[in-house]
Amino acid sequence: MLELALDEEITLRHIQESDAAxxxxxxxxxxxxLREWLPWVDGTQTRRDSLKFIQHTLDAYNAKRALNCGIIYKGKLCGMIGFNLVDWSNRVGHIGYWLATDMVGRGIMSRAVSGLMHYGFYELDLNRMEIRAAVENRRSRAIPERLGFREEGTIREAEWLYDHFVHHVVYGMLRSEWE
Structure with missing residues (x-):
């Protein structure tokens, strides 16, 4: 089980079935x-739905397609981060994340993304990190901008979000830029 202690407050830990509740x-x-920007929220109505999500992420991890971690802040789960997809052929990690509302504004996500990138570049030997966020999702977009990602373009109508499409901004970071 992956467990990355980033600092005295934050650990990224592989999400487990015991974390479902x-x-x-x-x-x-x-x-x-969360519902404003994440299409899976309405489908998460019970603890069982969270358990199914965790089982799906464990299957993806075992198939070496993805890695999902809980963000543990001062000993408590406060959000999720991971590689929603790892493209091994091209050595690209596609990063996704979310944080509980009451934990926003503490620098947690910037530190978590930075730690995941370090792991991806130096432990998994990836060459590129990519983050996509809805154009209007300023909080999510602030993370790659703060960490020095390059804004590489916009994908029009990239995601169906309940009753409308949203455009995504694509951010990229190369290992050579991170070093």
Missing amino acids: ELFNLTEKSRTE
């Missing part, structure tokens, strides 16, 4: 804010 409670607590 806590993950569901976290989702429930931040449902309104």
Whole structure:
């Protein structure tokens, strides 16, 4: 099981089936804010739905397609981060993340993304990190901008979000730029 201690406050830990209740409670607590940008929220109605998500992520990890970690802040789960997809042929990690509403504004996500990137570049030998965020999602876009990613373009109508399409901004970072 992967466990990365980033500093005295934050650890990234591979999400496990035993985290299902806590993950569901976290989702429930931040449902309104998460739903604005994440298409899976309405499909997460019970602890069992969170368990199915965790089982899916474990299957993807075992197939070497993805890696999903809980963000542990001062000993408590406060969000999720990971490589939603790892493209091994091209050595690209596609990063996704979310944070509980009451934890926003503490620098947690910037530190978590930075730690995941370090792991991806130096432990997994990836060459590129990519983050996509809805054009209007300023909080999510602030993370790659703060970490020095390059804005590489916009994908029009990239995601169906409940009742409308949203455009995505694509950010990229190469290992040579990170070093």
